[in-house]
Amino acid sequence: MKSFTSAIAIAASIYGAQALAWEATEGRPYEGQTVSVLAVKSSQFEAHEARLAEFEEATGIDVVYDYVPFPNMKEALTTEMVAGGDYDVVSVMDQWVVSLQQLMAPIGPGIEAQGTDLSDFPAAHMRHGMLDGELIGLPVRGHVQLLFYRTDLLEAAGVTPPKTWEEMVTAAKAIQDSSDAAGIALPYGKLNGQNLMVWMNLLWGNGGDLFDADGNAAFNSAAGVAATETYVGYLAEEIVPAGSAVFIEQDAVTSFKQGNSAMLPVWWWVRSQLTDPKQSTLTEDQVGFTALPSVAGADRTTFTNTWIFGVTEQSDSKDAATEFLGWLTDPALERDVLMDPDLTEVVAVHMSNLTDAEVNERWGGMHQAAADALATADGVEFGDNWPRIVLILETAISSLASGEETDVQAALDKAAEDIAAIR
Amino acid sequence: MQDRLLSYWLLVPAFIIVLATTIYPLAYSFITSFRAWDLTESRSPQGFVGFDNYFYAASESAFLNSLWVTFIFVIASVTLTVVLAMALALLLRRKGPMHTFTRIILILPFAMSPALIGVSYRFMFNPEFGVLAKGLGAMFPSLQGVPWLADPDLAMGILVLTDVWHWTPYMTFMCLGGLASVPKETQEAARIDGASNLRIIFGIILPQMRGVILVMAVLKTIFALKMFDQVVTLTGGGPGTSTETLAYFIFNVGFRWFDMGYASALAWILTAIMMFISIWYVRMLLSDRKIATA
Numbered sequence: 001m002k003s004f005t006s007a008i009a010i011a012a013s014i015y016g017a018q019a020l021a022w023e024a025t026e027g028r029p030y031e032g033q034t035v036s037v038l039a040v041k042s043s044q045f046e047a048h049e050a051r052l053a054e055f056e057e058a059t060g061i062d063v064v065y066d067y068v069p070f071p072n073m074k075e076a077l078t079t080e081m082v083a084g085g086d087y088d089v090v091s092v093m094d095q096w097v098v099s100l101q102q103l104m105a106p107i108g109p110g111i112e113a114q115g116t117d118l119s120d121f122p123a124a125h126m127r128h129g130m131l132d133g134e135l136i137g138l139p140v141r142g143h144v145q146l147l148f149y150r151t152d153l154l155e156a157a158g159v160t161p162p163k164t165w166e167e168m169v170t171a172a173k174a175i176q177d178s179s180d181a182a183g184i185a186l187p188y189g190k191l192n193g194q195n196l197m198v199w200m201n202l203l204w205g206n207g208g209d210l211f212d213a214d215g216n217a218a219f220n221s222a223a224g225v226a227a228t229e230t231y232v233g234y235l236a237e238e239i240v241p242a243g244s245a246v247f248i249e250q251d252a253v254t255s256f257k258q259g260n261s262a263m264l265p266v267w268w269w270v271r272s273q274l275t276d277p278k279q280s281t282l283t284e285d286q287v288g289f290t291a292l293p294s295v296a297g298a299d300r301t302t303f304t305n306t307w308i309f310g311v312t313e314q315s316d317s318k319d320a321a322t323e324f325l326g327w328l329t330d331p332a333l334e335r336d337v338l339m340d341p342d343l344t345e346v347v348a349v350h351m352s353n354l355t356d357a358e359v360n361e362r363w364g365g366m367h368q369a370a371a372d373a374l375a376t377a378d379g380v381e382f383g384d385n386w387p388r389i390v391l392i393l394e395t396a397i398s399s400l401a402s403g404e405e406t407d408v409q410a411a412l413d414k415a416a417e418d419i420a421a422i423r
Numbered sequence: 424m425q426d427r428l429l430s431y432w433l434l435v436p437a438f439i440i441v442l443a444t445t446i447y448p449l450a451y452s453f454i455t456s457f458r459a460w461d462l463t464e465s466r467s468p469q470g471f472v473g474f475d476n477y478f479y480a481a482s483e484s485a486f487l488n489s490l491w492v493t494f495i496f497v498i499a500s501v502t503l504t505v506v507l508a509m510a511l512a513l514l515l516r517r518k519g520p521m522h523t524f525t526r527i528i529l530i531l532p533f534a535m536s537p538a539l540i541g542v543s544y545r546f547m548f549n550p551e552f553g554v555l556a557k558g559l560g561a562m563f564p565s566l567q568g569v570p571w572l573a574d575p576d577l578a579m580g581i582l583v584l585t586d587v588w589h590w591t592p593y594m595t596f597m598c599l600g601g602l603a604s605v606p607k608e609t610q611e612a613a614r615i616d617g618a619s620n621l622r623i624i625f626g627i628i629l630p631q632m633r634g635v636i637l638v639m640a641v642l643k644t645i646f647a648l649k650m651f652d653q654v655v656t657l658t659g660g661g662p663g664t665s666t667e668t669l670a671y672f673i674f675n676v677g678f679r680w681f682d683m684g685y686a687s688a689l690a691w692i693l694t695a696i697m698m699f700i701s702i703w704y705v706r707m708l709l710s711d712r713k714i715a716t717a
Contacts (some may be wrong), residue, residue, distance in 0.1 A: 075678050082466055099463040099681055190659040243550035245573030245662055251549070260551050384463040388680045395664055402662030404575045423479070423682070 022114070022330035024058035030320035031060030037324075038080060038087040040307065041067040043272070044141055044345050045091070047337045048328060055327045061320045071191075074387075077103060080312065088315035089324060092137065094128035094306040095193070098384045101131055104310040108135040110322030116329060120350045122371075124379035125306040137308030138329045142349040143267040144302045144373040145197065146366070148274060151288045153179050153262040161290040165202065165230065168263065168293050172239035175262040183239035185252035185261035188232075188401035193390035194249040195397045197303050198265050200380075202227035205295025210380070210389075217416035219393070220409065228408045232400045245401040257282060265292055267305060268370055271363075272344035291369055302373040303380070306349075335359065338367075385422050392418045456688035462681035469684075476688035486689065488664050489672035492579075496668060497647040499583045500590075504643050505636060507591045512598030513624065526599075533592045541656030544585050548572055575665035578658050582666050585653050590646070594639050601635030602628070634708060641704035645697050669693055 172183020208223030560567035677686030
């Protein structure tokens, strides 16, 4: 489950080359063609769209972006897969890639021809662009988890940023004793598996995993029960805000931004929201970050999230679309967005940018922290039943959090049974 | 003859639209319900599997749970909406500037999108900053910090509340229309004979409103059976599966599990339930009319 796939290494060696800046294909062979892009709503992708003139001028290809909000994105992609033909390039989240495989076309030869350096992508992100040994997409947006914290509240409570989950509980209680804020904001509600993201780290930290080598459920093991009891136990310890049992990720983020919580384990991209005066009460010097805590004695872990861009099977302009992908995944474009003083975009998926000194100087070392986390993060193998598995698991966590279920072992066993019964 | 032919031709566009937007999708989904169709494997329907999808539904706990949740929701939502609508209509039937003003603002909840209602109530019941959660906590200290949507029973209660809030105005207007058709002379005669207001309502008005109330109930039942938007935006079917209605479950099966054959079968089970209820109501209405004309 957590091992690197050899396919990625093979692909990297096949397609690998020196990290070169993107260059348009000579002779503008796709001039006059239009590439339609279906992307999830994101300021990062809007920043790419704002820089399209360079690509369009170099290639003669017109690019048109359509955006869909995240909650509706999977339905939009499903419709495109079934009814199809409207888009040439689509953005797909890692967890959906296998179940949406009918949508994506192989792009290996086209990307190889452009000299894209696949080895510059962290393996945890890159693995989601591979399907059965074939390259079907390239990472453009990728996240690791970090622990954001209120520097002022931790200082007032006399605690340092926690390195382990056990330290986190102690810190949270100390903060609650010295302020009105809840210790930590966590999501327990149901939405696209958001209540599993921190829980998975506890599962790994306790030595457990979702499935064993034969693909059977392993999350209901003693390690899984311990991880779940710890995660749900934070509610009983009252170190999370009231109502957390139905918090989705955005509720937890809002609680932190409104000053109601002191710590927030979440995707790093959220950083740009946390001190945005239009949506947050916090200032730059109030927000700090550190790596996600680990279980005492265990290695640090992070769940990763990756958005790949791929060319659709039904596209009439596959070559032009592949040329666009080459431009879109150019590290120079990503760096340009990261360093744009008018933007607060932190997301990067190229190791060359994650370890770039200037990038790290601008963002306080956040990218190096992400690179460190990615070095040991393998990502999860998502099968075609993953969306259903997520629904079953997030329902189990939600039931335990709300008190609808009280027996952790029984709830996890029931989830394991439901997963085994999937047709 | 020519006029008759012309009338048929004039119906053709409407017929084509209904065929394309209603009959064809219904027929397609009906056929699909007897086929396997895993979207992760194929973009088009796969082989025929007979009644397998229907048999699978009968044995699946998630489906049976959604059926039970829907039953609870329908009973609570329909009963409360009809009773409240009738009560409001009786209050608003008199004429006067305040009554007219109230009638106008009463329609506002019905004008709101159900998805938006779900989002609004989710915010309003947030224990940290929700206006309703804070307001209730201020009025009743024991309710301070109650995680309203985190409790399975309270979450169902709030889901019902949002639906009743949304539909009661429309149903009130239906009742007002019905009340206008109840002869005033009968009520005046009863009043002269010394009947109390309650006696007039239960003895004269409600029996004569039976037809309108039945229509309201059938309409509300059908809409309640299809409850989806608020579930998505208010509770996400949770906590656990406590508010996972049948329509939401069908959506999950189709668009998250990608099992289109099974989702089609479930959709037809829902359709069959709605058709059964509609036919039952219509039969009751018809029997009412026979009694009235006998």
